[in-house]
Amino acid sequence: MSGFVISCGGTGGHLSPGIALAESLNAAGHESHLLISRKDVDSRLVSGYPQLDFIRSPGSGFSWKPIQFIKFNVQQLRALVFAVRLLSEKKPDAVIGFGGFLTVGVVFAGFVKGCPVILHEANRKPGRAIRLMSGFARRIYLPSGVSLRSLPPKTVRHLGYPVRKEIRPLSRDEARKRLGIDITGKLLLVLGGSQGALALNRWVKENFEKLADQGISVLCVTGLMKESRGQLERVSQDGHTAKAYFMPFTNQMAEVLSSADLVVSRAGAGSIAEFMRCRLPSILVPYPHATDNHQSANAQFVEQQGGAVVVAQEKLPQLIDEVTETIFNDFLLNELRSNLQRMDRDNSADYIVSDLESILAEAKEVE
Numbered sequence: 001m002s003g004f005v006i007s008c009g010g011t012g013g014h015l016s017p018g019i020a021l022a023e024s025l026n027a028a029g030h031e032s033h034l035l036i037s038r039k040d041v042d043s044r045l046v047s048g049y050p051q052l053d054f055i056r057s058p059g060s061g062f063s064w065k066p067i068q069f070i071k072f073n074v075q076q077l078r079a080l081v082f083a084v085r086l087l088s089e090k091k092p093d094a095v096i097g098f099g100g101f102l103t104v105g106v107v108f109a110g111f112v113k114g115c116p117v118i119l120h121e122a123n124r125k126p127g128r129a130i131r132l133m134s135g136f137a138r139r140i141y142l143p144s145g146v147s148l149r150s151l152p153p154k155t156v157r158h159l160g161y162p163v164r165k166e167i168r169p170l171s172r173d174e175a176r177k178r179l180g181i182d183i184t185g186k187l188l189l190v191l192g193g194s195q196g197a198l199a200l201n202r203w204v205k206e207n208f209e210k211l212a213d214q215g216i217s218v219l220c221v222t223g224l225m226k227e228s229r230g231q232l233e234r235v236s237q238d239g240h241t242a243k244a245y246f247m248p249f250t251n252q253m254a255e256v257l258s259s260a261d262l263v264v265s266r267a268g269a270g271s272i273a274e275f276m277r278c279r280l281p282s283i284l285v286p287y288p289h290a291t292d293n294h295q296s297a298n299a300q301f302v303e304q305q306g307g308a309v310v311v312a313q314e315k316l317p318q319l320i321d322e323v324t325e326t327i328f329n330d331f332l333l334n335e336l337r338s339n340l341q342r343m344d345r346d347n348s349a350d351y352i353v354s355d356l357e358s359i360l361a362e363a364k365e366v367e
């Protein structure tokens with residue numbers, strides 16, 4: 001049995017693969033501790049996993065704005081001290097970082113203590129933390145076709161995004177029943193990633209009547225910062241009732257993804273991997289201010305593989321036509337679904353576990 005500290009907090013896109021990996025490590029008889037942030041989104045997501053060991057670290061997101069920049073550096077120092085103490089207490093065999101502001105302190109502490117450092121990058125443009133810490137890594141997992149300058153090839157493995165085991169396609173009717181979605185006809189899911197997207201929430205409110213008149217209902221996951229619940233209803237001229245459901249956050253992602261015919265979403269790597277797993281066709285609207293425009297790179301890759309349609313945020317007025325043309329086009333939906341199936345890397349968490357086991361076995365031989 002080996003022990004691992006997994007740094008995966010700050011946003012759902014880092015936390016979900018951390019949870020997926022911890023579950024696979026624990027199932028293989030290892031021990032894992034997940035380092036997360038004190039943000040609300042982390043608390044909401046981890047509430048569904050009482051069996052895992054989550055540890056909340058100090059830390060704050062990076063910004064060039066002067067006050068936030070000072071706060072970031074002070075918090076990074078606190079996070080480093082916290083990480084050194086944590087590693088002294090848990091004595092892990094390896095430290096794993098999924099990127100984000102929490103990764104830097106714990107990875108550095110792990111390296112100084114002589115612990116193998118393992119990194120995972122989910123996006124098609126590696127983030128700052130991964131780039132900064134890559135020189136310390138014994139292994140880096142990158143999406144296929146993505147490279148990082150000056151890394152020896154033996155350090156890199158191209159593996160997909162670990163998706164949580166419970167995220168599996170369910171029958172559409174069963175999923176709607178479990179969510180209490182009481183509609184007939186097409187359902188459009190609107191998802192702004194783990195933290196929501198104001199522009200997409202607004203788009204739903206502005207376009208619900210047009211969608212309803214075509215018989216399309218909507219499920220909109222608004223994000224915690226834009227807390228919004230409730231329901232809208234509209235009866236079209238032909239007597240069909242369409243509804244719009246709003247919820248701030250969900251711990252029932254398998255049901256949410258399986259209930260819909262189509263999703264309009266930001267292009268986070270985790271969301272995309274889960275659409276593949278649930279074979280859910282998507283229209284991706286990349287967040288235009290994401291670091292190095294990495295969401296556009298994520299979205300374009302899926303579009304090139306035939307798994308999604310991309311609409312830039314400045315083209316949002318065209319989204320309603322894209323939605324209505326796609327959601328009623330069964331040929332296109334089937335095509336998108338079969339391409340998603342082809343792209344899905346089913347058990348990357350299990351591959352990572354066996355790779356970690358061989359890294360640790362090699363390290364023991366060297367000792």
Ligand SMILES: CC(=O)N[C@H]1[C@@H](OP(=O)(O)OP(=O)(O)OC[C@H]2O[C@@H](n3ccc(=O)[nH]c3=O)[C@H](O)[C@@H]2O)O[C@H](CO)[C@@H](O)[C@@H]1O
Nearest residue numbers: 011012013016122193194195249250253268269270271290
């Ligand atoms: C604005 C920004 O920079 N976002 C980044 C962030 O996205 P973000 O945190 O939005 O992450 P993703 O879209 O990658 O994944 C969201 C995760 O949260 C889960 N979830 C979401 C909503 C909800 O109500 N319940 C729930 O469980 C999803 O199932 C998924 O597992 O990290 C990703 C991974 O590095 C990046 O690709 C994104 O670009």
